[in-house]
Amino acid sequence: MSHRVSLLGAADYRRLTVEHAMAALLQPLGGIAAFVTPGQKVLLKPNMLAGKEPERAVTTHPEIVFAVIRQVQAAGGIVSVGDSPGVGKAHSVAEKCGIMAVIKETGATFAPFAESVPVHIRSGTFHQLEIAQDILDADVIINLPKLKTHQMMGLTCAVKNLFGAIVGMRKPQLHLQAGTDKAFFALMLLELAERVAPALTIVDAITAMEGDGPGGGDPVHLGAILAGRSPIAVDTVATELVGMHLPQVWTQKLARDTGRPLTDLSEIELLGPPPATLRPPSFRPSKSTDVNFGLPGFLQRPLKNALTARPRPNHQRCIRCGLCVEHCPPQAMTIVEQRLKIDYARCIRCFCCQELCPHQALETQQGLLLKLHQLLR
Ligand code: SF4
Ligand code: SF4
Secondary structure (H helix, E strand, O other), X not given: OOOEEEEEEOOOOOHHHHHHHHHHHHHHHOOHHHOOOOOOEEEEEEOOOOOOOHHHOOOOOHHHHHHHHHHHHHOOOEEEEOOXXXXXXXXXXXXXXXXXXXXXHHOOEEOOOOOEEEEEOOOOOOOXXXXXXXXXXXXXXXXXXXXXXXXXXXXXXXXXXXXXHOOOOHHHHHHHHHOOOHHHHHHHHHHHHHHHOOOEEEEEEEEEEEOOOOOOOEEEEEEEEEEEOOHHHXXXXXXXXXXXXXXXXXXXXXXXXXXXXXXXXXXOEEEOOOHHHHOOOOOOOOOOOXXXXXXXXHHHOOOHHHHOOEEEEOOOOOOOOOHHHHHOOOOOEEEEOOEEEEOOOOOOOOOHHHHHOOOOOEEEEOOHHHHHHHHHO
C-alpha cells in the first residue's frame, strides 16, 4: 500500500547494524520480495551529488547501498547502481563517495547515466523531459536519497533525489527555464518523480545534513532510516523527522497545493515510532527559505533581493577554478580581475553554484527583510 511508511532507528553505519536494520525496516512492508521478483533488472538510485567522503553526508552512505544491493540480490534481482552527479565524472564521484567499492564487492553493475530520451510528462510544467535511458530500461527503480537541507527546495529527500534522472547539463537548463519560480520547479520535480515511479524509496537518515545543504551543510546524526512506496509519503515523514513544516519544503507544499495526497501524517500508516521521538534536539534548516509577507506578485519581484537569500562568494576560500561560472544556469557569474562576481539581477537563486563548489566558497547571505521577519518572530 502506497501510504505505508516504515521508520526505524539505526545507530551507525557499521555493516551488521545497517544490514539488520534494513531487513527490519522492509519487513513490515512485505520484505524486499514485495518489490523485486527473480530475474528483474533493478536500478538503485543513490544521491551521488559530488565526489565527497561518506562522512561529509553529501551522498548516500555506501553501507546503505551495500545493504540494499544484498537485499535485492537475495531476492534474485539483477542490480545496477546509477546516477548523474551534479559535478564531476560519475566514475570518480562513485569512487570518492565509497559507492564504487561496494558495487565491486557485491558484483553489481555501475550505470553512470549518459544517454537520455524525451518522455511525455503529465503536464503542469514541461510537456516532456529527457530522462536517463538507464532509468527507462530498469524493471524496478529503488530510490536511495540522503536526507539533507536544500537551499532552494528546503529539503532534498525522496522526490528531489529523482532529479538525478535528468542527465548532466540538462539539469541547469531546467533550472534556467524554471527561473526564480520555486513553485514551478517543485511541481516539475513532482511530475518527474511520478514519471520515474520508483517502486520503493529507502532514505539514509542515519547521518543527515543541516544548514547550507545539499552540498555545503553540516552532518547531523539522526540515527534513522525510513522506507515506503510513495515518495511524497516518505518526504512527509522525513519532514516531520527533522521538525520542519510543510511550507518550508517546496515539493511538499506543491504536492498539497495541487491536491496530491499523503502530505499529512494523518493520511499515512506509520510503521515505527512517532518521528518526533527520533528528532534531534535541534536541526538547522537552510537559510534560503523566503517569505512574501502576503505581498502581491508585482511587488515581490522588485523586492526579491531584500526578500530572498542569495549566494555570496567567500574570497578567502575561492580558488577561482571557474566550476560555478561554467554551470551557472543564467550565466550570472564571472571571474573579473581574479575575483568571482555575481550579477544579482540575473541570478535566479537556484544555489547550483553552492551545491557544486568543491571549496565551500559560496555562503548564503540572507535577505534583509527576511532577517527582520525572523527577528520579529
Ligand atoms: S566559488 Fe567555488 S566553484 Fe566557484 S570559482 Fe570559487 S572555488 Fe571555484
Ligand atoms: S549565481 Fe548561483 S544561485 Fe545565482 S543563478 Fe548562478 S548558480 Fe544559481
